[in-house]
Amino acid sequence: MTIDPAGSLIGRALNHYRIAEKIGAGGMGEVYLARDYRLERNVAIKVLPAGTLADDAARKRFRKEAMALSRLNHPSIATIYDFGSEDGLDFLVMEYIAGSTLTDRLAAGPLPEREILELGVQIAAALEEAHEHGVVHRDLKPGNIRVTPKGNVKVLDFGLAKLLQPENEVSTIDLLSTHATGGGTLPYMSPEQLRGAPVDVRSDIYAAGVVLYEMTTRRRPFQERTAVALADEILHRVPPRPGRLRHDLSPRLEEVILKCLEKDPEKRYRSAKELGVDLLRSRAAITEVDSLSVPLERFQGKKVAKIVAIVALLIFVPLVAILSMRDLRERLFGRAKQTRIDSLAVLPLSNLSGDPTQEYFSDGMTEALIADLSRIGALRVISRTSVMQYKGTKKPMPQIAQELKVGALVEGSVQRSGDKVRITAELIDGLADRHLWGQTYESTLGDVLVLQSDVTRAIAREIKAVVTTDEQARLAKTHSVNVEANEAYLKGRFFWNKRTPEGFNNALDFFQQAIKIDPTYAPAYAGLADSYTLMQDYGLIPPNEAYPRARAAAVKAVELDETLAEAHTSLAAVMEDYFWDWSGAEKEYQRAIELNPSYETSHQWYAALLSTLGRHQEAFVEAERARDLAPLSPRINIDVAWAYYWARRYDDAKAQSLKTLELDSQFAPAYTLLGWIAVRKHLYEEAIAEFQKALGFSGDRTANQVAIAYARAMAGERIKALRTLDELQAGSQSVASYQIAVVFAGLGEKEKALASLERACYGEHDKWIGFLKIDPSFEILSSEPRFNGLLHRLNLQG
Numbered sequence: 086m087t088i089d090p091a092g093s094l095i096g097r098a099l100n101h102y103r104i105a106e107k108i109g110a111g112g113m114g115e116v117y118l119a120r121d122y123r124l125e126r127n128v129a130i131k132v133l134p135a136g137t138l139a140d141d142a143a144r145k146r147f148r149k150e151a152m153a154l155s156r157l158n159h160p161s162i163a164t165i166y167d168f169g170s171e172d173g174l175d176f177l178v179m180e181y182i183a184g185s186t187l188t189d190r191l192a193a194g195p196l197p198e199r200e201i202l203e204l205g206v207q208i209a210a211a212l213e214e215a216h217e218h219g220v221v222h223r224d225l226k227p228g229n230i231r232v233t234p235k236g237n238v239k240v241l242d243f244g245l246a247k248l249l250q251p252e253n254e255v256s257t258i259d260l261l262s263t264h265a266t267g268g269g270t271l272p273y274m275s276p277e278q279l280r281g282a283p284v285d286v287r288s289d290i291y292a293a294g295v296v297l298y299e300m301t302t303r304r305r306p307f308q309e310r311t312a313v314a315l316a317d318e319i320l321h322r323v324p325p326r327p328g329r330l331r332h333d334l335s336p337r338l339e340e341v342i343l344k345c346l347e348k349d350p351e352k353r354y355r356s357a358k359e360l361g362v363d364l365l366r367s368r369a370a371i372t373e374v375d376s377l378s379v380p381l382e383r384f385q386g387k388k389v390a391k392i393v394a395i396v397a398l399l400i401f402v403p404l405v406a407i408l409s410m411r412d413l414r415e416r417l418f419g420r421a422k423q424t425r426i427d428s429l430a431v432l433p434l435s436n437l438s439g440d441p442t443q444e445y446f447s448d449g450m451t452e453a454l455i456a457d458l459s460r461i462g463a464l465r466v467i468s469r470t471s472v473m474q475y476k477g478t479k480k481p482m483p484q485i486a487q488e489l490k491v492g493a494l495v496e497g498s499v500q501r502s503g504d505k506v507r508i509t510a511e512l513i514d515g516l517a518d519r520h521l522w523g524q525t526y527e528s529t530l531g532d533v534l535v536l537q538s539d540v541t542r543a544i545a546r547e548i549k550a551v552v553t554t555d556e557q558a559r560l561a562k563t564h565s566v567n568v569e570a571n572e573a574y575l576k577g578r579f580f581w582n583k584r585t586p587e588g589f590n591n592a593l594d595f596f597q598q599a600i601k602i603d604p605t606y607a608p609a610y611a612g613l614a615d616s617y618t619l620m621q622d623y624g625l626i627p628p629n630e631a632y633p634r635a636r637a638a639a640v641k642a643v644e645l646d647e648t649l650a651e652a653h654t655s656l657a658a659v660m661e662d663y664f665w666d667w668s669g670a671e672k673e674y675q676r677a678i679e680l681n682p683s684y685e686t687s688h689q690w691y692a693a694l695l696s697t698l699g700r701h702q703e704a705f706v707e708a709e710r711a712r713d714l715a716p717l718s719p720r721i722n723i724d725v726a727w728a729y730y731w732a733r734r735y736d737d738a739k740a741q742s743l744k745t746l747e748l749d750s751q752f753a754p755a756y757t758l759l760g761w762i763a764v765r766k767h768l769y770e771e772a773i774a775e776f777q778k779a780l781g782f783s784g785d786r787t788a789n790q791v792a793i794a795y796a797r798a799m800a801g802e803r804i805k806a807l808r809t810l811d812e813l814q815a816g817s818q819s820v821a822s823y824q825i826a827v828v829f830a831g832l833g834e835k836e837k838a839l840a841s842l843e844r845a846c847y848g849e850h851d852k853w854i855g856f857l858k859i860d861p862s863f864e865i866l867s868s869e870p871r872f873n874g875l876l877h878r879l880n881l882q883g
Contacts, residue, residue, distance in 0.1 A: 209361035294345025449575035459683030486515025607646035650681030798831030
């Protein structure tokens, strides 16, 4: 049997093993999930690199030693079952272990100290078992350590590095060239390995120290990128103390790690058993410290409380004498001093599935976690639009926290495998860049809502957020979802967020697919309503077609789930923009904000409604609240400026427009508004220049050409204004009657302006007609009976 041109073994048989899927790769070969159809069990098969075993003698030696390794029997060691060769392809058959590698776990950040110690104790026990049988691992690293869903360690590839090298020890130059570029092994090699000296159990102790250091700080002790420079660091430099990188680290664990990393093997632990004992002692010390923090109120009776207090003091005083005061104080009292966090941002969760097509899933989990946390009224949660800008960036945490003006950050990862999903989340003090909490959660796809709720409630507890009884009930209200419907919905939101014609069409398809799969799935109806609404805004569907469909979908979503803030917001937008039901829309916006106080779109659109009604001070509050929730969104920032513009506060509107351009210097709507502000100040040439800038940055061509025509009309350039209007009406894009009315108002043509407004109101049902009362372009018509008749028709009188 041979590998096909693509190198795939999927579906092939090796002896009595059927290859199912590829699950990993590294310098020691590729790893596949396979089925042993003799013993009816899943196994992992490592296919060794071509040419690893050059002749039959080498294969016989390898088989003999591999079978010796197979006799290692320990719960923290992956068992080797078999060694085979077929058509020149050499492979090892091993125990298949569900879960993720430690490398995957570390992608989300440093681990909590208690988890580090739990895993470290198991790693040390695995090394102890192997060393007692004369086996040295030689290649211990996070990629060779798997953690099962229950938190149990399985160390892989024991002795494989030794088995795969020739009988004569390779040179230091060979080690550097092969290990530095292969699987990233070089950073975990001990100084004696680099010198080509004999290797014993203490080299594994050194590698264990590097792994513990990385679990603690999310970085290796030495950071040089080139092999030669990195080897020089390992041989000659002292690593930074991990306590400098992580201030909540206990001194005892730091001492354990640094002892493992001693350059001289004689100064390290003499055995893995010694290492394990010290890790167990560190774990016991943490348990003691945690028990001291239990409030005395839990003990009944004054005498018992006094006894406990005396015992606590007797324990506390020796600890103070032994441990550093700074670290002990932080350990014992740091959480008590921790101020309540009232703002946070959920950074985009990393996709650890190894499949780029799963980005929609990790993005969807990010958005869901933001939505769940946003239900807590006492907490300001930054919107998706702002946090997604940090996807894939390497900015320091304090910088991100400062830019978003938040006290804490949540980062983590999502890993999906089949119908299983794992979320790893870490809470970080934004300004201090200090780990506060971390945890891993697993569930099936059907119970993903329960998983999201668990993460949300854990974060709320850690930041001491005040959660009302109603909010607790809503957070606890979870249920299983139809996996296929949820999948379609997440894909729909993924494409909807692209804000492109193709994206909207794909979103519609996926939302409709979700509804077809599960007609009771409320979020899909809300997504459908949002799609129709924005497709109308983008000119893809006429208002008379879009809004009735959007209203039907939003009403259905609310009927199915009254607690869905997005559905109430969608329904409010339709009631406002198309049906001019201002009081009904306001009630829906208020209900949405009650359900999800951090949903920035509710505040953004509610601000526009309040401006429409002339309630400008209230509009400022809502617009600025939306900006606080989405500080990096140019769209929301410019809407704050529009709120000022409608209130005739032109200087404030200009200042906010300029701030928006600091976020995006090519954001066309900001130039458009600057043009309108210039018009109001009678700076017509400046206004035209701003409108033309907007056109240069792909601004709305029709809207900006209308604005230019209006500016020319106000400047007395009647012929140029009419020519621009004629060119627009003769073009391929339709011009809304409301926009035509603006130009006629600028020309002083009251009758034509009123006729166009009446068409916009009665015929086209244009959403912009709602701004009729506050649009300064129509002040010239304010005394006209027909104008006031329109205001009456729109329920805008008074």
